[in-house]
Amino acid sequence: MSASISRVTSVRHYVAGGREHGGGIGRLVGYVLDAPGKSLRHTVRDTRGPRLSLLGSPLCLAKCMAGLCTDRIRSVHTLHQLHVAGRGSTARKLLLGGAARLSGARYMLHLHDYDYAADYSRRPDWQKRAIRTLFRGAETVLVLGHRDRDTIAAFGVPADRIEVLRNCVPDPGARLRPAHETPHIVFLGQLGPRKGVPELIEALASPEMAALSWRATLAGGGDVESYRDRIAAHGLTDRVALPGWLGEPETRALCTSADILVLPSHAEGFAMAVLEGLAHGLAVVTTPVGAHPEILEHDRHCLLIPPGDPPALARALADLVADPARRAALGAEARKLFVEQFGIDGYVRRLEALQSGTDDVPVNVLRSA
Incomplete structure (x- = not known):
């Protein structure tokens, strides 16, 4: 320098x-x-x-x-x-x-x-x-x-x-995470193809996910109405909420209520949404793009799935929804990584x-x- x-x-x-x-x-x-x-x-x-x-x-x-x-x-x-x-x-x-x-x-x-x-x-x-x-x-x-x-x-x-x-991201602080009867899946980011939102909707509508109890919030800007129509076309309106872009306090509150953070992006630098998931001790599902694989270890800090692969995404989400112990283990390692490095x-x-x-x-x- x-x-x-x-x-x-x-x-x-x-x-x-x-x-x-x-x-x-x-x-x-x-x-x-x-x-x-x-x-x-x-x-x-x-x-x-x-x-x-x-x-x-x-x-x-x-x-x-x-x-x-x-x-x-x-x-x-x-x-x-x-x-x-x-x-x-x-x-x-x-x-x-x-x-x-x-x-x-x-x-x-x-x-x-x-x-x-x-x-x-x-x-x-x-x-x-x-x-x-x-x-x-x-x-x-x-x-x-x-x-x-x-x-x-x-x-x-x-x-x-x-x-x-x-x-x-700021440290939200460690907290005891209650075992939700209905796991809450959260997406944070611009609603669009680069963030993998079409594949995410397809994964949420998969037979694996249909057989399980869960709810999801897809928070972000973009063509929100178009994606609401897609959600409705897949019969997911009662399960999936699209609140639009959220400010910092609303984002923190949403993560506090969540169990799983999903970001199936096709391209990233190092995603702020993933950091929010690590900070809040969530079970993170994301893709090995940008700088993610330089830091994140699959099946330790998160689950890494290939971009553009709805079946792989559906399997990863279904495994976490069905297994509270695995969610907790990934979340604990995610939180530890955040405290050490971010x-x-x-x-x-x-x-x-x-x-x-x-x-x-x-x-x-x-x-x-």
Whole structure:
């Protein structure tokens, strides 16, 4: 990691939608802002607005660029942390990164995409050149796993400026989990094909699951009405609820009532929903995509099933619904893993050490290297 030019005292986080409408990235940044004991001052700037619009989004981005340049004039002690994914997020960060380099402002990139190498490969050569310049100009690039580290290294970013930093969630605290007569299955995420929702509905409608007693809540944004129609078509309306996107308090309450967390994604970086499941000591069913297999061990911390495989998903869910002891064992190991590696306190200490450019980066309690 490059040495600091000056001491960092404040960090600006740039997130499309801000902490309230920024999906998983916004929620992660919100967790950092709310964490106690921080040594730096953290604020958020919304680069897009609550939703993409032809007028409002460019205006939000222009305000962010102006604010970035103004910060550079007022102080050299501000670091600008650009949270980047593919598609439109990259376009916005190209402009912000360009403004930072022109004004001499310091910036860090935090990559959250589920498959940035694929997104990059589809772009024209001139955009690829601009993206490589964006990443090479960052003081540090944070990534979620080894796959992303390799992607960024291929852009020509020196290895000592790339840091693997897993996501985190606040600790809800250990609790005694009552044995529910009707196990509660929870899904958290955008309702859509990438998250495996069509396969999940098919699995819930399978003969294995039909023979068992359970209920499910599929919480997330997207085309909620379309998925309600699918649920009805499978005769699952009485068993499956779709409340839409939930805020942090509602998400925590939902996990508190749950027994199983399922996320059958086709692609992820490192899913916040899976971390919520680990934190709450749930029996987690997910897929070995992104950085998941770097941390999660099948049949110990969770059940890993192939993406796009409804029969395998149905079997895994049915086994857990029918076996409270197995649910409890997986949940206990999940909770143990969370406490050891994913606590918010350790995350913030490591993040701020990287942001401030100190040489005394704490021992990696997150085991992210």
